[in-house]
Amino acid sequence: MAEKKTLGMMQSVAEAALAAARKSGASQAAAGVSRSRFVDVAFRDGALEKAQASTRQGLSLRLFVEGRYAAHSTSDLRPEALGEFVQQAVALTRQLEPDPERSLADPARHAQGPAPDLGLWDAPLAESPTAHWVEIARRMEDLGRAAGEKAGQLVNASGNGYMEVSRELLATSDGFLGSQEETGGFAVAGVVLLDPEQAAKRRSGYWWQGGHGLAGLDQEATLTGIAQEAAQRAARQFGARPGPSGRFPVLVENQAAMRLVGDLLACLNGPTLQQGKSYLRDKLGQVVAGPLLSISDEPLMPGGFGSRWYDGEGVAAQSLPLIKAGKLEHFYLDTYHARKLKLPPTTGGGSNLVLAPSHGLGFGQMLAGVKQGLAVTSFLGGNFNSTTGDFSYGVQGLWIEDGRPVHAVEGMNLAGNFAELWQGLAAVGNDPFPYAKLRAPSLMFAEVQLAGGGLA
Amino acid sequence: MKAFPSTHPGLSRRGFLLAAGLAATAPAWLSLAEAARAASLAGQLPAQANYFAQAFGIAPADLSRIMGEALAQGGDYCDLYFQHSQGTWIVLEDGVVNRAYTSVSLGMGVRVLIGEQTGYAFSQVLELPAMLEAARAAASLARAGGQAPGSRGLEVKPPRHQPGLDLYPMAKPWPEVSTEARIALLKTAGERMAAADPRVKKTLLQFHDGTGRIMVANSEGLLRSDYRPRTSFYTSCVAEDHGRRESNYRDLTTRSGFEVYSPELVSAQADETVRATLELFEAKSVAAGEMPVVLAPGSSGILLHEAIGHGLEADFNRRRISTYAERLGQKVADPQVTIVDDGTIPHSHGAINFDDEGGDSRRTVLVEKGKLVSYLQDRLSAQWYKTQSTGSGRRQSFEYAPMPRMRATFMEAGPHDPQEIIASVKRGLYAVQFSNGQVNIGAGDFSFYVKTGYAIEDGRLTHPVKDINVVGNGPQALARISLVGNDPALATAGYMCGKLGQSVPVSQGLPTTLVSGLNVGGSRG
Numbered sequence: 001m002a003e004k005k006t007l008g009m010m011q012s013v014a015e016a017a018l019a020a021a022r023k024s025g026a027s028q029a030a031a032g033v034s035r036s037r038f039v040d041v042a043f044r045d046g047a048l049e050k051a052q053a054s055t056r057q058g059l060s061l062r063l064f065v066e067g068r069y070a071a072h073s074t075s076d077l078r079p080e081a082l083g084e085f086v087q088q089a090v091a092l093t094r095q096l097e098p099d100p101e102r103s104l105a106d107p108a109r110h111a112q113g114p115a116p117d118l119g120l121w122d123a124p125l126a127e128s129p130t131a132h133w134v135e136i137a138r139r140m141e142d143l144g145r146a147a148g149e150k151a152g153q154l155v156n157a158s159g160n161g162y163m164e165v166s167r168e169l170l171a172t173s174d175g176f177l178g179s180q181e182e183t184g185g186f187a188v189a190g191v192v193l194l195d196p197e198q199a200a201k202r203r204s205g206y207w208w209q210g211g212h213g214l215a216g217l218d219q220e221a222t223l224t225g226i227a228q229e230a231a232q233r234a235a236r237q238f239g240a241r242p243g244p245s246g247r248f249p250v251l252v253e254n255q256a257a258m259r260l261v262g263d264l265l266a267c268l269n270g271p272t273l274q275q276g277k278s279y280l281r282d283k284l285g286q287v288v289a290g291p292l293l294s295i296s297d298e299p300l301m302p303g304g305f306g307s308r309w310y311d312g313e314g315v316a317a318q319s320l321p322l323i324k325a326g327k328l329e330h331f332y333l334d335t336y337h338a339r340k341l342k343l344p345p346t347t348g349g350g351s352n353l354v355l356a357p358s359h360g361l362g363f364g365q366m367l368a369g370v371k372q373g374l375a376v377t378s379f380l381g382g383n384f385n386s387t388t389g390d391f392s393y394g395v396q397g398l399w400i401e402d403g404r405p406v407h408a409v410e411g412m413n414l415a416g417n418f419a420e421l422w423q424g425l426a427a428v429g430n431d432p433f434p435y436a437k438l439r440a441p442s443l444m445f446a447e448v449q450l451a452g453g454g455l456a
Numbered sequence: 457m458k459a460f461p462s463t464h465p466g467l468s469r470r471g472f473l474l475a476a477g478l479a480a481t482a483p484a485w486l487s488l489a490e491a492a493r494a495a496s497l498a499g500q501l502p503a504q505a506n507y508f509a510q511a512f513g514i515a516p517a518d519l520s521r522i523m524g525e526a527l528a529q530g531g532d533y534c535d536l537y538f539q540h541s542q543g544t545w546i547v548l549e550d551g552v553v554n555r556a557y558t559s560v561s562l563g564m565g566v567r568v569l570i571g572e573q574t575g576y577a578f579s580q581v582l583e584l585p586a587m588l589e590a591a592r593a594a595a596s597l598a599r600a601g602g603q604a605p606g607s608r609g610l611e612v613k614p615p616r617h618q619p620g621l622d623l624y625p626m627a628k629p630w631p632e633v634s635t636e637a638r639i640a641l642l643k644t645a646g647e648r649m650a651a652a653d654p655r656v657k658k659t660l661l662q663f664h665d666g667t668g669r670i671m672v673a674n675s676e677g678l679l680r681s682d683y684r685p686r687t688s689f690y691t692s693c694v695a696e697d698h699g700r701r702e703s704n705y706r707d708l709t710t711r712s713g714f715e716v717y718s719p720e721l722v723s724a725q726a727d728e729t730v731r732a733t734l735e736l737f738e739a740k741s742v743a744a745g746e747m748p749v750v751l752a753p754g755s756s757g758i759l760l761h762e763a764i765g766h767g768l769e770a771d772f773n774r775r776r777i778s779t780y781a782e783r784l785g786q787k788v789a790d791p792q793v794t795i796v797d798d799g800t801i802p803h804s805h806g807a808i809n810f811d812d813e814g815g816d817s818r819r820t821v822l823v824e825k826g827k828l829v830s831y832l833q834d835r836l837s838a839q840w841y842k843t844q845s846t847g848s849g850r851r852q853s854f855e856y857a858p859m860p861r862m863r864a865t866f867m868e869a870g871p872h873d874p875q876e877i878i879a880s881v882k883r884g885l886y887a888v889q890f891s892n893g894q895v896n897i898g899a900g901d902f903s904f905y906v907k908t909g910y911a912i913e914d915g916r917l918t919h920p921v922k923d924i925n926v927v928g929n930g931p932q933a934l935a936r937i938s939l940v941g942n943d944p945a946l947a948t949a950g951y952m953c954g955k956l957g958q959s960v961p962v963s964q965g966l967p968t969t970l971v972s973g974l975n976v977g978g979s980r981g
Contacts, residue, residue, distance in 0.1 A: 041600075047572070047573065049574065050857060051574070051576070052576040052597065054577050054578045054579070054593070056580060056855065057580060070557065075560065075563060076561075076562040076580070077580075092544070092556055095635045096546075096554065099552065138600075155777065155898075156775050200931065201898065201899045202778075202779060202781075203899060245744055275658055276694045277694060277703055381892060381903025381905060382905060383892060383907075383925065387701050388923070390923045391923075392924050392925035392977040393925055394925050394927040394977070396901070411929065411975055412927070413977025415744060415977045450744075451975060451977045452745075452975070
């Protein structure tokens with residue numbers, strides 16, 4: 001089988017790199033090899049705009065040489081180039097200073113094969129021809145144009161079809177060998193409408209769906225739904241203007257909530273903690289959010305976009321509670337950062353993030369419960385200071401009065417501190433965003449400082 | 457469309473790269489893979505033009521053959537982009553040089569155009585069969601995977617080499633710089649920061665250098681080669697005062713050799729990093745809401761990048777997506793305002809000896825005395841507008857087709873004294889350091905993040921402020937530029953600009969400038 005052969009070649013590259021590292025004097029090494037094939041097609045204004053397809057591959061190598069550590073990557077896998085690359089990489093590593101906490105993970109924590117079936121591979125998708133994705137892109141543009149013309153004055157419609165077949169393999173000098181194969185496909189619609197209330201402004205809406213299998217994208221109703229969602233997201237921003245300044249309840253739609261949850265998770269990372277740049281650095285075991293917040297990392301979730309059976313160090317994947325009912329339970333710690341922080345290791349990087357819902361409602365129903373406040377549908381710029389927890393984000397969305405949107409919102413800022421924001425978490429929706437690793441649901445916050453136009 | 461600092465190292469990360477149009481911004485590290493071939497080339501720098509011939513045996517006849525294959529299915533035009541780059545990142549954490557990263561990127565991309573349709577494929581193997589396969593794939597993709605119409609093939613003109621500019625000469629080129637010298641520089645700066653003040657608790661410094669070998673050939677007979685250096689020096693620290701913690705950073709990014717790091721520059725950056733961090737203990741919040749904003753000279757050019765730069769990229773205009781579509785020739789700002797996008801500033805982060813489709817590097821006036829005079833054009837958009845490329849066709853790497861991008865975007869000097877500008881504001885914000893920005897092209901709404909600044913009260917700078925997002929609307933903000941200073945400066949910090957999943961190095965600059973009203977996102981009501 002072609003797959004077996006590809007994996008065999010990848011394993012040879014990893015083994016050659018490990019052997020070269022050992023020969024040059026590395027005491028330990030880990031080699032990761034990735035190879036992926038993609039097709040990316042875009043239609044616009046009724047014609048093909050761009051079609052791309054290729055295979056990309058690469059080697060990443062973590063080296064431990066006489067107590068010193070460095071990491072290296074290359075896309076040049078010619079055997080003669082690889083040997084020279086590893087030799088130079090070891091030589092550079094040797095010139096650094098010792099860092100005694102660096103090593104591979106404890107082999108007792110290695111994932112044991114055989115690999116479980118996580119529902120990440122779909123043979124029909126892996127074998128789908130380029131023409132299939134050309135057709136999806138063409139179809140999405142057609143549907144986007146139709147939906148856009150119905151929603152307002154269409155400026156532009158676009159459609160994309162994207163597929164990727166990827167494989168990765170990890171081998172360590174102390175015996176771990178694992179691999180994972182994954183397929184994925186996406187259908188995307190983009191609609192740009194002229195704002196009937198503000199002549200110079202164009203309102204754009206994008207939407208997409210995707211999954212590991214081909215079957216999810218072959219229903220006409222699914223594709224039509226994506227196009228209609230894109231058009232609706234453009235049209236709902238018509239006439240956008242700032243809402244009032246002041247402290248108001250804020251509802252954040254699931255897809256946008258990824259930004260907030262992502263910034264929170266960045267404070268749980270080993271490197272951020274080790275540098276003292278997390279406002280949660282001394283808070284393990286303490287309450288850091290309201291009782292409605294429970295977040296866990298779920299690598300073994302079937303069909304997830306971040307699913308995996310081993311992590312970047314080859315450690316067995318397992319469910320990891322991060323925050324439980326507002327209490328901080330675990331950090332993301334690989335072997336090195338766990339030693340530096342004198343804590344037990346967990347895993348160095350996130351997989352699928354799951355937030356427990358506090359009720360059965362989604363964005364629309366939660367919105368209906370807002371007396372007066374802002375529903376955020378997207379963020380525009382802004383930043384979060386992980387050291388202090390201070391944030392200030394540009395936001396777009398809908399101004400809500402008595403459970404109904406009264407006008408679209410743009411040109412507003414949302415500011416405050418994470419400690420207070422998450423303490424004020426008032427509801428967690430039951431509508432996790434399904435097309436990303438970070439499956440954020442819609443989130444309701446009791447009161448946040450908004451800066452907009454005048455005062456309410 | 458985002459701009460962000462160019463300072464994060466990193467390694468490969470798994471996951472799907474979403475299709476263009478999803479606003480999937482590339483992580484910062486991805487763009488840093490655009491880098492160097494240093495150590496292995498020491499002592500044997502081949503002439504630029506011959507690099508791919510010497511290192512990979514790629515002869516002019518091979519280029520013609522690949523392009524012949526690329527045009528065999530009905531293409532009007534094709535180009536080839538070769539890249540071999542290498543980069544090194546060395547990290548000093550709390551006084552110890554405890555890790556390093558290196559990255560090598562090798563490959564070539566083939567672009568085929570049929571009218572406005574683009575087919576693109578790349579190969580990471582520079583052997584003829586693999587490159588011919590990429591050419592066939594690109595040819596077929598440009599036809600949307602359809603069948604070739606018989607055996608038509610355009611004639612490919614024999615490649616003739618054309619020199620580009622020489623914007624990044626190096627006195628101490630990277631292949632001649634030892635690892636020890638890089639480490640010594642990090643140590644000097646790190647020790648200086650740690651000793652500067654007892655409140656400094658943590659230091660993290662990173663030294664990067666890289667060079668990329670580039671060769672572009674096209675079916676019209678153009679052949680160009682470049683050797684692009686890039687170096688950055690990032691210094692950051694965390695300080696603690698009465699249980700409160702603050703962190704800040706500084707960075708320098710330039711297309712230069714090691715000679716740029718004078719002892720004075722290194723000491724000054726170390727001192728400035730500590731000063732900027734400690735100053736945050738004095739920072740107070742500002743009231744939220746709309747107010748006058750004075751932009752300090754230098755990195756405030758992020759305003760131009762977000763408020764107008766992206767909106768003038770011709771691809772967004774020809775698709776009528778930009779809020780600036782069909783506005784060429786119109787007055788968009790006060791006559792004090794002249795905005796330029798320039799690829800020809802020596803050693804600047806956005807400097808290019810020629811663009812990534814082989815076009816001449818140029819200086820392009822976008823807004824002249826308040827009037828909109830040009831878009832940023834690449835080959836494809838220039839063809840549509842029946843004009844010339846402005847030399848703005850850029851790409852992240854051989855894996856991507858080019859598109860119109862900014863280079864160094866700045867505003868020219870105005871008539872006003874900077875002090876006079878600050879003195880004219882009763883209550884407002886003086887914005888100094890920016891960490892990122894973003895724009896929504898269609899509506900023109902933008903946002904940029906002020907890492908540090910000062911409150912202005914009764915015409916004077918009173919206290920530091922920090923972590924404030926500022927939002928505005930591009931055309932409206934431009935129209936609200938009321939005073940332009942006589943102190944133009946290009947930022948020394950390096951920004952990466954992200955667009956449709958590709959990031960490229962850019963520069964930005966501005967003289968002291970007053971915008972009469974922007975929405976400032978303070979945390980106080």
